[in-house]
Amino acid sequence: MNGLFGAGSRALGDADAHAREGAKVVTAGPAISLDHVSCVFQSKNGGGQLALEDISLTVDQGELVCLLGPSGSGKSTLLNVVAGLVKPSSGRVRAGAEDVLGPGPDRAVVFQDAALFPWLTLEENVAFPLKLAAVPEDERNARVESLLRLVHLWHFRDRHPHELSGGMRQRGAIARALANDPAVLLLDEPFGALDAQTRELLHAEVERIHSATRKTMLFVTHSVIEAVRLADRIVLMGTRPGRILDVLTVDLPRPRHSADAEVAELALRAGAAIAREVDKVAREEEGRV
Amino acid sequence: MSESASSLRDRGKTAFLRSIVLIALWWLAARAADSPLLPSPADVAQSIWISAKSGVLFRAVGTSAARLVVGYAIALLAGVPLGALLARSRVVKNAIGPLVLGLGAVPSICWLPLAILWFGLTETAIQVVVVLGALLPIATATESAVSHVSPSIERAARTMGASGATLLFRVTLPAAVPGISAGAKLGWTFALRSLMAGELLFVSGGLGQLLETGRDMGDTALVLAVVLAVVALARVCELALFSPIDREIARRWGTANA
Ligand SMILES: Nc1ncnc2c1ncn2[C@@H]1O[C@H](COP(=O)(O)OP(=O)(O)OP(=O)(O)O)[C@@H](O)[C@H]1O
Ligand SMILES: [Mg+2]
Numbered sequence: 001m002n003g004l005f006g007a008g009s010r011a012l013g014d015a016d017a018h019a020r021e022g023a024k025v026v027t028a029g030p031a032i033s034l035d036h037v038s039c040v041f042q043s044k045n046g047g048g049q050l051a052l053e054d055i056s057l058t059v060d061q062g063e064l065v066c067l068l069g070p071s072g073s074g075k076s077t078l079l080n081v082v083a084g085l086v087k088p089s090s091g092r093v094r095a096g097a098e099d100v101l102g103p104g105p106d107r108a109v110v111f112q113d114a115a116l117f118p119w120l121t122l123e124e125n126v127a128f129p130l131k132l133a134a135v136p137e138d139e140r141n142a143r144v145e146s147l148l149r150l151v152h153l154w155h156f157r158d159r160h161p162h163e164l165s166g167g168m169r170q171r172g173a174i175a176r177a178l179a180n181d182p183a184v185l186l187l188d189e190p191f192g193a194l195d196a197q198t199r200e201l202l203h204a205e206v207e208r209i210h211s212a213t214r215k216t217m218l219f220v221t222h223s224v225i226e227a228v229r230l231a232d233r234i235v236l237m238g239t240r241p242g243r244i245l246d247v248l249t250v251d252l253p254r255p256r257h258s259a260d261a262e263v264a265e266l267a268l269r270a271g272a273a274i275a276r277e278v279d280k281v282a283r284e285e286e287g288r289v
Numbered sequence: 290m291s292e293s294a295s296s297l298r299d300r301g302k303t304a305f306l307r308s309i310v311l312i313a314l315w316w317l318a319a320r321a322a323d324s325p326l327l328p329s330p331a332d333v334a335q336s337i338w339i340s341a342k343s344g345v346l347f348r349a350v351g352t353s354a355a356r357l358v359v360g361y362a363i364a365l366l367a368g369v370p371l372g373a374l375l376a377r378s379r380v381v382k383n384a385i386g387p388l389v390l391g392l393g394a395v396p397s398i399c400w401l402p403l404a405i406l407w408f409g410l411t412e413t414a415i416q417v418v419v420v421l422g423a424l425l426p427i428a429t430a431t432e433s434a435v436s437h438v439s440p441s442i443e444r445a446a447r448t449m450g451a452s453g454a455t456l457l458f459r460v461t462l463p464a465a466v467p468g469i470s471a472g473a474k475l476g477w478t479f480a481l482r483s484l485m486a487g488e489l490l491f492v493s494g495g496l497g498q499l500l501e502t503g504r505d506m507g508d509t510a511l512v513l514a515v516v517l518a519v520v521a522l523a524r525v526c527e528l529a530l531f532s533p534i535d536r537e538i539a540r541r542w543g544t545a546n547a
Contacts, residue, residue: 117442118543180449
C-alpha cells in the first residue's frame with residue numbers, strides 16, 4: 001500500500017517538475033483561436049438555427065477558460081467546433097498554428113457522460129488512445145500508471161466503468177484525455193451530473209491537474225460558481241443567436257475555494273451579467289409551453 | 290461466492306420440485322384419461338429409451354443439430370455485417386432496407402416451396418429456410434444496436450484519432466455487442482423454429498421427421514418424446530452457450546443480468 005502511494009506522489013512530483021520546466025519554454029502565440037466563426041444548423045423544415053454568430057476568441061497556452069451561458073447558448077457547439085467534431089459554417093478555427101480540419105489527438109475532449117468505453121477496464125480505457133497512437137507497450141504501461149495515479153484511480157484500474165461512481169468515471173475520462181499529452185483539453189460540462197461535494201473535490205483536482213500539467217483548458221459550464229472557481233478568464237455567452245456577451249478576467253489567487261468571499265462576489269457579478277439571458281431563455285421556453 | 294452457490298442450489302431445488310409436481314399431475318391426467326392419446330410419463334420415458342437405444346433419436350438430434358449449427362453460422366456471418374451496413378450506409382439502407390423489413394415479416398418456412406423448386410429436396414433447400422429465418426432478426430437487431438451506440442462514445446474515439454475501419458471494429462461494434470448478442474439469441478430461436486417446420490414438411494432425417502413418423506404411426510408417446518428432445522436441445526444450447534455469454538456481457542458491459 002505504502003509503496004503504491006509512494007510511487008504515486010513521485011509520479012505527480014515528476015509531472016510538477018516537468019510542468020515548471022515546460023512553463024519556461026512555452027512558445028508565444030495562442031493555443032486556440034477562432035476568427036469570426038459562425039455555425040448554422042439546418043433543421044428538417046428547411047429553416048436554419050444560428051447556433052454561433054460571429055465568434056472571435058483566442059485562448060493562450062496554459063490558460064483555463066470557462067464558457068459560461070444558459071442552455072442553448074452554443075457552448076457545446078463552440079467546444080465541438082474547436083474539437084473538430086462540428087464544422088463551422090464560416091470563419092477560421094486554429095489550434096496552435098494549424099487550421100482545424102477535423103478531430104485530432106492534439107485536442108482531447110471530456111464529455112458530460114464521461115464516454116468511457118464500457119467493455120474495457122479503466123486501465124484499458126486509458127491505454128486505448130495510446131494503443132491507437134502505437135505507443136510501445138512498456139511506455140504505454142508506465143504512462144497509464146502515472147495518469148491513473150494522477151487522478152487517484154490506480155487502485156480501481158481493473159474495474160469496468162459501470163463499477164465506478166460518476167465522479168470516478170469523470171476522473172477516468174480526464175486521465176484518458178491526457179493520455180496522448182494533448183496541447184488542449186476540452187471539457188463539456190464534465191461535472192454537470194454530479195453532487196455538490198463531489199464537484200467541489202473535482203474542482204480541486206482540475207486545479208491541481210491544470211497547475212501540474214499546464215494544459216490549455218476550455219471548460220464548458222452553466223454554473224457561475226464553477227466558472228469563477230476554475231477560470232483564468234470567463235467567456236459569457238448568450239442565446240439566439242449563440243454569441244459572446246462579455247469576457248471576464250478572474251484575477252484571484254489559487255488554490256481557490258467555492259466558499260471564498262472573492263469567489264462569491266465575482267460569481268454574483270458574472271451571474272448578474274448573464275441573468276438577463278437566462279431570463280430570456282426561461283421566458284421563451286415558458287412561452288412555448 | 291458461497292452466497293451465489295447456495296442460491297444456485299436453491300434454484301436447483303425449486304426446479305426439481307417443480308418437475309416432480311408437473312410429472313405427478315401429468316401422470317394423474319394420463320390415469321384419468323386412460324387413452325393412447327395421452328400416454329403416461331412412463332410410456333414417454335420408455336419411448337425415449339427405445340429410440341435412444343436403437344440410435345434413431347441420436348441420429349435425429351445429430352442431423353438437426355448439424356443443420357442448425359451450419360445454418361445459424363451462415364446467418365450470423367452474414368447478418369451482423371448486413372445489419373452494420375444498414376446502420377452505417379445510407380445507400381445500402383435506401384436500397385435494401387425496405388426489402389429486409391419485408392422479408393423479415395414473412396415466416397421463413399414460406400420460402401420452402403421455392404427453395405425446393407430451386408434446389409430440389411436437398412440440404413441446401415432446408416438450409417435456405419434456416420438461414421433466412423435467423424438472418425433477418427440478427428440483421429435487424431444489429432442495425433438497431435449499431436445505430437443506438439452512444440454518439441459521445443464514437444465522438445470520444447474520433448478525438449483520439451480513430452476513424453474508418455478502426456472506429457468500426459474497435460469502438461462501434463464492441464459498443465453494440467449487447468444488442469448484437471440479443472439479436473443472435475433471437476436468431477437462434479428463429480433458426481430452431483424454421484428448422485423444425487422445414488423438417489416436418491420435408492422428410493429427410495432430423496427431429497422434425499421423427500415427429501412426422503410418430504404421427505404416422507399414431508405413436509403419441511414417440512411424438513411427446515421428440516418434443517422433449519427438442520426442448521432439451523434448446524435448453525442445452527441456452528445453458529451451455531448463451532447464458533455464459535450473457536453473464537460475461539453483463540460483467541463487462543454492465544448491462545442488467547437477464
Ligand atoms: N446537431 C444539431 N442539430 C441541430 N441543432 C443543433 C445541433 N446541436 C445544437 N443545436 C442547436 O444549437 C443551439 C446551441 O446548442 P448547444 O448544444 O451548443 O448549446 P449549449 O450552450 O451547449 O446548451 P446546454 O447548456 O443545454 O448544453 C441550440 O439551440 C441547439 O438546438
Ligand atoms: Mg451543451
